[in-house]
Amino acid sequence: MSDSQHDQKTKAEQLRGKLLAAWDKTRVQAARAWGKTQVQAARVWEKTKLVAAAGWSKSRVCFERARVAVARHPVSPLLYVTVLSVAIGAIVFNGMYSRAYVLNIDGEEVGVIANEAELDAIVSDVETRVADILGEEYDYDAEITLTPAYTVAGEVSDTDAVAETLFANVGALVDAYAISVDGYEIGYALSEEALEEMLDEIAQPYLTENTVSYEFAEEIAIYPMQVPANTEFDLEVLKSTLTSFEVEEAKYVIERGDTFNAIAYSLDMTPAQLKELNPDVEANTLFVGQELVIQQAVPYLSVITVANETYEEVIESPVEYIETPDLYVGNTSVKEQGSDGLAEVSAQVTYLNGVEQERTVTSTTTVQEATTTYMYKGTTPKPVTASKGYFIWPVSGSITSYYGGRYIFGGYDFHLGLDIACPYGTTIKAADGGTVTYAGWQGSYGMLVIITHDNGMKTYYAHNSSLLVSVGDKVYQGQAIARAGMTGSATGYHCHFEVRVNGASVNPLNYL
Numbered sequence: 139m140s141d142s143q144h145d146q147k148t149k150a151e152q153l154r155g156k157l158l159a160a161w162d163k164t165r166v167q168a169a170r171a172w173g174k175t176q177v178q179a180a181r182v183w184e185k186t187k188l189v190a191a192a193g194w195s196k197s198r199v200c201f202e203r204a205r206v207a208v209a210r211h212p213v214s215p216l217l218y219v220t221v222l223s224v225a226i227g228a229i230v231f232n233g234m235y236s237r238a239y240v241l242n243i244d245g246e247e248v249g250v251i252a253n254e255a256e257l258d259a260i261v262s263d264v265e266t267r268v269a270d271i272l273g274e275e276y277d278y279d280a281e282i283t284l285t286p287a288y289t290v291a292g293e294v295s296d297t298d299a300v301a302e303t304l305f306a307n308v309g310a311l312v313d314a315y316a317i318s319v320d321g322y323e324i325g326y327a328l329s330e331e332a333l334e335e336m337l338d339e340i341a342q343p344y345l346t347e348n349t350v351s352y353e354f355a356e357e358i359a360i361y362p363m364q365v366p367a368n369t370e371f372d373l374e375v376l377k378s379t380l381t382s383f384e385v386e387e388a389k390y391v392i393e394r395g396d397t398f399n400a401i402a403y404s405l406d407m408t409p410a411q412l413k414e415l416n417p418d419v420e421a422n423t424l425f426v427g428q429e430l431v432i433q434q435a436v437p438y439l440s441v442i443t444v445a446n447e448t449y450e451e452v453i454e455s456p457v458e459y460i461e462t463p464d465l466y467v468g469n470t471s472v473k474e475q476g477s478d479g480l481a482e483v484s485a486q487v488t489y490l491n492g493v494e495q496e497r498t499v500t501s502t503t504t505v506q507e508a509t510t511t512y513m514y515k516g517t518t519p520k521p522v523t524a525s526k527g528y529f530i531w532p533v534s535g536s537i538t539s540y541y542g543g544r545y546i547f548g549g550y551d552f553h554l555g556l557d558i559a560c561p562y563g564t565t566i567k568a569a570d571g572g573t574v575t576y577a578g579w580q581g582s583y584g585m586l587v588i589i590t591h592d593n594g595m596k597t598y599y600a601h602n603s604s605l606l607v608s609v610g611d612k613v614y615q616g617q618a619i620a621r622a623g624m625t626g627s628a629t630g631y632h633c634h635f636e637v638r639v640n641g642a643s644v645n646p647l648n649y650l
């Protein structure tokens with residue numbers, strides 16, 4: 139058995155458990171109702187027996203009276219002849235006919251039976267069958283009358299046929315419709331429409347004005363069948379079971395930035411619960427690509443909807459490149475910015491429980507054409523990022539503060555670099571080739587770039603308004619690395635330039 143088959147089996151078993159609980163309740167209710175009926179039925183039955191008995195003894199009395207009358211009176215020849223012919227008639231009658239009972243159920247004649255014992259056997263047979271179907275004791279409840287009669291010998295009804303009629307009269311089985319999910323019968327209703335309506339209601343939350351069709355991912359069948367009369371047709375119970383969420387195990391692949399606790403909380407679990415599912419995983423040593431066992435809530439029935447959707451989509455401006463030796467290879471600049479266009483798109487979109495699975499574009503109409511963007515593309519080979527061993531000025535401008543001790547912000551301070559004034563946004567260049575080892579905010583430096591050069595020297599570029607490089611970037615001498623600003627502790631737009639040897643600051647002017 140595959141995992142998914144096993145899951146489905148478990149799913150069906152769980153559902154069956156729920157339904158059985160509901161079923162037991164129904165039985166208890168039915169049993170109570172039946173207790174009452176039983177008493178009534180017993181009364182009717184006693185009455186019937188009495189009526190039948192009275193009828194029989196009446197006819198016997200009549201017969202005996204006739205004989206008595208014959209015995210008491212002097213016999214006239216005529217009377218003798220008469221009595222004789224009656225007697226002969228009786229003998230012939232007794233030979234041709236036998237005593238029997240016409241059986242009436244609720245006023246309907248259903249057959250002729252030989253005796254009361256036969257009726258008892260039939261009723262007991264029907265009661266056993268009905269009890270088996272209903273899963274509870276059952277006493278036959280109908281108005282039964284037996285009318286004494288004579289019938290042609292051997293012409294009593296077949297008891298099986300009579301039993302069948304009585305059984306049908308009970309109505310132990312009723313016509314209904316069953317619904318199955320993936321082959322498991324899960325409920326019943328009196329009509330096919332009721333079940334279909336219920337399915338519509340289950341799908342309803344996933345339907346939008348654009349939905350053209352829906353179906354369930356599971357195989358659902360509705361078919362006619364006879365069910366016990368005491369079946370409770372509670373579609374609300376069935377519906378709530380089918381719309382309930384169940385927990386399924388799934389795999390989660392660790393992505394960059396994930397933490398064990400964040401994953402747990404995003405799944406509405408505590409880290410301890412997640413740990414229980416992953417006993418061998420160390421929360422502090424997650425690695426990208428590692429798999430975690432997680433639990434997911436999935437609806438019992440999955441709704442697949444298909445929608446026809448129309449929406450606007452941006453047509454990106456196509457780009458044409460013009461080569462130029464004025465730029466390094468890999469660098470570009472805009473010559474003429476084109477504009478994006480607009481298209482009206484129609485698509486058929488398939489969703490599973492509201493989550494898009496597939497999108498097929500059926501038509502695209504251009505509302506507004508895009509225009510071409512022309513860009514320059516560099517052809518000059520990029521300078522090597524290897525350090526040249528000397529520094530160029532990161533920016534040109536007047537020096538507003540030199541390296542060394544100074545009075546600033548109301549106190550003495552040792553200034554670790556050079557402050558070179560320049561307008562806001564001026565390009566700050568790498569003094570020599572190297573590797574960016576810091577790019578970000580650092581206290582009073584504000585937005586800072588540190589480049590480590592091949593000989594281990596470091597250059598600092600502080601107070602920038604924005605950075606153009608990231609840690610790890612290889613940069614060449616003169617490459618734009620930042621834009622000037624006054625972030626951190628600064629009183630005007632400038633570049634604070636520092637040179638460090640073995641971690642200690644030195645006077646940059648000695649290297650420029």
Ligand SMILES: [Zn+2]
Binds near residue numbers: 557
């Ligand atoms: Zn400074």
